[in-house]
Amino acid sequence: MRRKPYILPIIIIAQFACTSLWFAGNAIIETLIVKTGLGIEIMGYVLSSVQFGFIIGTLVFSVFMVADRFSPSRVFMISALLASICNFTILSETISPLHLLLARFGTGFFLAGIYPVGMKIASDYYKKGLGKALGYLVGALVLGTSFPYLIDSITNTEEYSIIIKTTSLMAIIGGLLIGFLVPNGPFCKPMNTLKIKEAKDVFQLKDFKKAAIGYFGHMWELYAFWAFTPLAIKTYNQINLYSFPISLTTGIVIAFGGVSCIIGGLLSKRLGSYRVALTALLVSGIFCLISPLLFQLPAFVFIILWCIWGMAVTADSPQFSNLVAKAVPKKIKATGLTISTCIGFTISILSIELLSLLSTKISSPFLFPFLVIGPILGVYFLYQKRS
Secondary structure, three states: OOOOOOHHHHHHHHHHHHHOOOOHHHHOHHHHHHHHOOOOOHHHHHHHHHHHHHHHHHHHHHHOOHHHHOOHHHHHHHHHHHHHHHHHHHHOOOOOHHHHHHHHHHHHHHHOOOHHHHHHHHHHHOOOOHHHHHHHHHHHHHHHHHHHHHHHHOOOHHHOHHHHHHHHHHHHHHHHHHHHHOOOOOOOOOOOOOOHHHHHHHHHOHHHHHHHHHHHHHHHHHHHHHHHHHHHHHHHHHHHOOOOOHHHHHHHHHHHHHHHHHHHHHHHHHHOHHHHHHHHHHHHHHHHHHHHHHOOOOHHHHHHHHHHHHHHHHHOHHHHHHHHHHOOOHHHHHHHHHHHHHHHHHHHHHHHHHHHHHOOOOOHHHOHHHHHHHHHHHHHHHHHOOO
């Protein structure tokens, strides 16, 4: 079966559109503080609720092998529609803290049917060059993550509803694109029965275990870096009496990560996913260690280096997904991707909450070295992969 050339662009566009929901709540955090009556601690709660919803969602999707037993395109479309509804409920005139957290939890839950399932759909079309395809796909995810911040940078605080309306509409369009224009791929191997034992046994596969643990180290750093980049920019402004626009700068830093995913995907064709992932993890680990020094640098140098860090921290993500996908049998590929993603996002909550706790006890520039734990773990297990 010949692959249709428009398939990958549609998957990329849909992934970008749907994952714009991820940071929609964080981009309007100041408005949510006013509406709910909570303090600045809401920043960690809002993102952790999405992460926790995503974790529960991936558990449900993986245990019941949803995307392996049913059409992944239909699963993607239905999940996108339901996630957009959860996101849209934030626009209620009166919103309690419980309502907000449940809305973000629901959004995260249905994102579990978008992010890993989107990778599954791509892997069903690309037997060769999957690392490159996933580079574009995860790049789209990262750009989608940055999009709410970019919208916020060009709208007024009073117009916060534009962010929620835009991201909800984008998710609906993205879901419909996949549902109606992307049929099951030529390498899709559906299962007719539920085999929970096979899902459990993926960790008996040596290559899967090593690639997955490397990915877990990457996830310890990634979302905490994104979540606390606004604080880093605010802190730099305070220390150096500068005026970087926080939302715009955050969006740019995250968006550069999307570009690096694409570059990493292209490099993986020549160097292999293993080398790309290892190099990116080493570079981001070095930035973790030297991060307190960055706050003493001139503004131009600080922002360039923070953007480079933003590129390094994401460039390995699609390559880890490629390594994981290649390490499991085709018939449970979606399950392997979803299980590793589930555990990775659980770890991301731990690092986010650790930095949230430490932010009340130590100076902000000294928060980021704690993220080096993840790169150290990831690099160690990637080196083990050679044996």
